Amino acid sequence: MRYIDTHCHFNFPVFSDNLAQSLHQLRESNLSAVIIPATKATDFSALLALSRQHAELFVALGLHPLWISEHHDNDLIQLENALSSGNQVIAIGEIGVDFYTPQLTALASRQWALLSAQLQLAKAYRLPVILHSRKSHDPLSRLLKESSLPATGVIHGFTGSYQQAKRFIDLGFYLGVGGSITYPRANKTREALARVPIEFLVLETDAPDMPLYGYQGTANRPERVVQVCQALATLRGQPVEEVMAVMWQNSLRLFPQLTAELT
Template sequence: MHEKHSRPGLIDSHVHLDDAAFAIDRDAVIERADQAGVEAMIVPGVDAESWPRIKALCAKHTHLHPAFGLHPMFLGKHVPAHVDALSSWLDEENAVAVGEIGLDFHVEGLDRELQRDFFQRQLQLARQRDLPVIVHARGALEEVSLTLRRTGGLRGVVHSFSGSEQQAQHLWDIGFHLGIGGPVTYPRAQRLRRIVAQMPIEFLLLESDAPDQPDAAHRGERNEPARIADVLQCIAALRGEPEARVAAATSANARRLFALNRRDS
């Protein structure tokens, strides 16, 4: 067994460990993450069907923390009653966040008005409970940002951020974090790399989004949470900072946002 890295522990702020892609070797994937120094992981839900799986998984592994939400890409599986059910899950199941929620205007055929309704209703649930939100914003970042600002009283992370410097600034202005994962390791992602190199570190979170979005060295493969160590290495190089500093800062950000210290005590 390899020794864990001596740097501060990492936190994967977004990993779909309940996904069927991990059905065969999920425990081994978690063990590899542990050995890579990943000390905590946030597991967001995407539809009502996923919530019991995530609950069971996080009960089995105490360093996994559940979030529950209704993802816009699974709009066809959602019904209005699921928002009411979500309210109960948030109250009873020790969720660290409402998510994964948001808007997706990239995929054709997803009713935008219905997406907006589910998004706004879930934002209200988060605000009522003072829970952070984990936000998906693909092809819809401008509207998502405006909705967050207009709703007010929210905090959270826009995961897999891919917007402009100005859009990033707008999110920091309202206290939102950027979730950064495998895409930053691709040399062609010049704008993202520039943002990450210069951004205030207090708004930076590491994420894998596994099994999706592998880093450049694992293009086309199933992603897994251990590889946020490679994301960390890339970000530290882009910023010209020691890996230990970036690890400590991003983990502190995640612990603060998701109140992990309170839950571990």
């Protein structure tokens, strides 16, 4: 059984400070690929170098909404330069909108403007997007409907309702399934991910964030994507081998550049 973690911040110090051991643990857990999304323009060069050096690591480049106050106009230029330079970028991300705090909500117009600019780059380069969405599912789905992206993308760490999930799926977007489904009280999300078509789900960890139930207070790890898969199989009442195989194919379909490397 082989796994793909479609969202892991493997460049964060908890992994990069002992990179050899971190890579060894990936391989021991049958992780064939890890997608590392950028958060800021200052990540770009290091992430591209990391991807060139290690076959299991793949890169998405984007400007994360949580750092909206730190992004500059030149960052979008850096992003487009990186995309146009022939680098092996498999998606644009992590991008999106976040209205979780009053401080972020106050910067809503800046967030929407930055997201719209990055969606235009995704359209121009025909790349899928990795979308961050907190307290913003409904307006985000409306923007995505208007954007008509050729390669769609994934709603990372989806924690919404079945109705919200269906709206994204109807637009051709995938849902990222992470540690939230391991929490017994996450009834809304668990119900949604049990009901939607499995062909629109992909596995992720968001490591070192989004710890699984029972691991609260510790850094999440990409190897725990195996446990996320097991939890999803239990939730849907399907054999874990069957779910893993579908997740593998879904990931390759969503991120076509993985196909040449992994098949």
